[in-house]
Amino acid sequence: MREVSVSVLTDAIARLAVEANCVLPHDVMARIEAARASEPWETAQGILDKILENDRIAERDTVPICQDTGVCCVFLKIGQDVHLKGDLKEAVDEGVRRGYRDGYLRKSVVADPLKRVNTGDNTPAMLYTELVPGDRIELTVAPKGFGSENMSRLAMLKPSDGVEGVKAFVLKTVEEAGPNPCPPIVVGVGIGGTFDKAAYLAKKALMRDLNARSDDPFYAALEAELLEKINALGVGPQGFGGRTTALAVNIERMPTHIAGLPVAVNINCHVTRHRTVVL
Numbered sequence: 440m441r442e443v444s445v446s447v448l449t450d451a452i453a454r455l456a457v458e459a460n461c462v463l464p465h466d467v468m469a470r471i472e473a474a475r476a477s478e479p480w481e482t483a484q485g486i487l488d489k490i491l492e493n494d495r496i497a498e499r500d501t502v503p504i505c506q507d508t509g510v511c512c513v514f515l516k517i518g519q520d521v522h523l524k525g526d527l528k529e530a531v532d533e534g535v536r537r538g539y540r541d542g543y544l545r546k547s548v549v550a551d552p553l554k555r556v557n558t559g560d561n562t563p564a565m566l567y568t569e570l571v572p573g574d575r576i577e578l579t580v581a582p583k584g585f586g587s588e589n590m591s592r593l594a595m596l597k598p599s600d601g602v603e604g605v606k607a608f609v610l611k612t613v614e615e616a617g618p619n620p621c622p623p624i625v626v627g628v629g630i631g632g633t634f635d636k637a638a639y640l641a642k643k644a645l646m647r648d649l650n651a652r653s654d655d656p657f658y659a660a661l662e663a664e665l666l667e668k669i670n671a672l673g674v675g676p677q678g679f680g681g682r683t684t685a686l687a688v689n690i691e692r693m694p695t696h697i698a699g700l701p702v703a704v705n706i707n708c709h710v711t712r713h714r715t716v717v718l
Contacts, residue, residue, distance in 0.1 A: 440520055440521075440522050440574075441518075441520055441521050441522065441574040442521075442522045442524055443521055443522070443523055443524065443576065443718065444523075444524045444525060445523055445524060445525035445526065445527055445529075445530030446525065446530065447718055448515075448523075448527070448530050448531060448534060448576070448578065448718070449530045449531075449533045449534040449537070450534070451534065451578055451716055451718060452511075452513060452531060452534025452535060452537075452538060452564075452578070452580055453533075453534045453535075453537040453538035453541065454538065455538070455578070455580035455714040455716065456511055456534065456535060456538030456539060456542060456544065456580055456582065457501070457538050457541070457542035457544070458714045459580050459581065459582055459712045459713055459714040460503045460504065460505075460508050460509075460542065460544055460582055460712060461497050461498060461501050461502060461503060461504060461542075462497070462498045462504075462714075463494045463497070463498070463504060463710065463711075463712065464648075464711070464712075464713065464714075466648045466649045466650050467625070467649060467686065467709065467711050468491075468494060469649075469650075470649050470686040470687060471487060471490060471491055471494070471623065471686065471709060472491065474487060474623060474683040474686060475487040475488065475491065475683075477682070478676075478681055478682060478683050479681075479682065480675065480680055480681035480682070482675075482679050482680060482681065483675045483676045483679060483680060483681025483682070483683060484681075486675075486676040486677050486679060486681075487623075487676055487683065490676070490709060503544060503545075504710050504712070505584060505708070505710045506545060507545065507547065507584040507585065507586060508539070508544040508545045508547065508561075508582055508584075509547065509582030509583045509584045509585070509712070510547065510548060510561075510564075510565055510582070510583050510585070510588075511535045511538075511539070511561060511562075511564045511565065511580065511581075511582055511583075512564070512565045512567070512580075512581040512582070512583050512642070513531050513534075513535070513564045513565065513566050513567070513578070513579070513580055513581075514567045514569075514577075514578070514579040514580075514581065514643070514646065515531075515566070515567065515568045515569065515576060515577070515578055515579075516569045516570075516571045516576065516577035517568060517569070517570055517571065517576050518570075518571055518572065518573035518574045518575050518576060519570055519571065519572055519573070520572075520573060520574035521574055521575070521576060527568075528563075528566065531564050531566055532562040532563050532564055534564075535560070535561055535562050535563075535564045536560040536561070536562050539560060539561040540560065544561070545561075546558070546559055546560055546561040547561060547585075548561050548562065548563070565583075567639065567642075567643075575717050575718065576717070576718045577715065577716075577717050577718075578715065578716050578717075578718060579646055579713055579714070579715040580713065580714050580715075581645070581646060581712060581713035581714075582712050583642075583707070584707075584708060584710065586619060586620055586621055586708060587620035587621065587624065587706045587707050587708045588705075588706075589619070589620075590612070590615075590616035590619050590620045590706045591612075591641070591703070591704055591705045591706050592608075592612045592703070592704050593634070593637060593638055593641075593701070593702070593703040593704075594608050594701075594702050594703075595634065595699060595700070595701055596608065596699075596700040596701070596702055597700060598697070598698065598699065598700050600700060601700075602661070604700070604702075605628075605630060605661075605700070605702050606661075606664070606665060606668070608702055608704070609626065609628055609665055609669075609688075609702075609704055610665070610668055610669065610672070612704040612706070613626060613669050613672065613674075613684070613685070613704070613706070614672055614674075616706060617674055617678055618674060618677055618678020618679075619678075620706045620707070620708050621677060621708035621709065621710075622674055622675065622676055622677060622678065622683075622684050622685065622708070622709070623676055623683045623684060623685055623686050623709045624684065624685050624686070624706050624707060624708055624709065625645055625649065625685065625686050625687050625688075625689070625706075625707045625708075625709070625711045626665070626666075626669065626685055626687070626688045626689070626704060626705075626706055626707075627640075627641040627642060627643070627644030627645040627689050627691075627704070627705040627706070627707065628640075628641055628644060628665075628688065628689065628690045628691070628702070628703070628704055628705075629641035629642075629643070629644060629690075629691050629692070629701075629702070629703040629705070630690060630691075630692040630693075630695075630700075630701070630702050631692045631693040631694055631695040631700075631701060632693045632694070632695055632701060633695070633696075633699075633701060634701055636693065636701070637701035637702060637703040638703040638705070640691040640692065640693060640703065641691070641703035641704060641705035642705045643691055644689035644690060644691040644705070645689065645705060645707050645711060645713070646713050646715075647689045647691075649686060649687040649689070649711075653689075653690055655692075658690050658692065661690060662687075662688045662689065662690050663688075665688040666685055666687060666688045669684050669685045669688065670682050670683065670684050670685060672684055686709065686711075
């Protein structure tokens with residue numbers, strides 16, 4: 440059994456919260472650069488140039504890529520042979536608190552969804568934990584902006600809707616979102632499980648490297664087909680037209696009930712922020 444003080448998590452989260460908000464993952468940057476190289480529409484080219492310039496300035500000067508520094512989503516894969524010493528939730532929230540304070544990041548969380556009073560420190564974090572074999576902890580910090588989060592949808596389809604029903608729902612969600620989530624977007628899709636698990640899968644899909652296709656050839660082909668159809672919608676960067684509406688479609692799936700077909704779509708703007716460290 441390996442004993443780990445939760446203070447280690449606090450320090451890592453504080454650092455990653457700033458890094459994630461200021462440095463776009465290399466796979467996302469590479470996809471934007473590739474989209475710029477293949478984009479034929481002049482207006483779209485100009486917008487992608489501005490996005491790339493913005494992202495490079497943010498990394499160079501350590502300033503937020505976007506003014507919406509998001510709700511801080513924290514994913515923990517905790518090895519079963521790890522004993523965490525201390526209050527995990529408080530340690531995670533303290534890391535967010537410190538990172539958003541010291542990094543001068545916007546505080547966007549309200550304590551109650553209807554009373555709407557700001558917590559003042561961007562806590563609490565949205566915490567997701569998973570037990571895995573081993574004695575390590577994989578920590579991912581992913582600030583999630585709400586311009587894109589608000590465009591996300593979930594549907595409880597019938598099994599008879601099948602793959603065509605899934606495709607129709609994903610395309611409808613993206614088309615109705617239009618320019619609101621600040622395209623080019625990344626589309627996370629969760630299929631299966633239960634009502635809540637499908638949404639978790641969709642958000643988890645956004646953490647995957649954009650160059651890594653599904654390990655199942657069927658779903659890898661579905662990701663490619665949906666990306667092609669989404670880009671054929673013509674929404675384009677920031678909604679001004681062009682072939683670059685989405686950078687990637689990532690699908691995660693799991694078993695479900697014989698009577699159900701849950702499907703969730705979690706949209707992210709081009710600022711698909713996440714930083715991971717193994718402790």
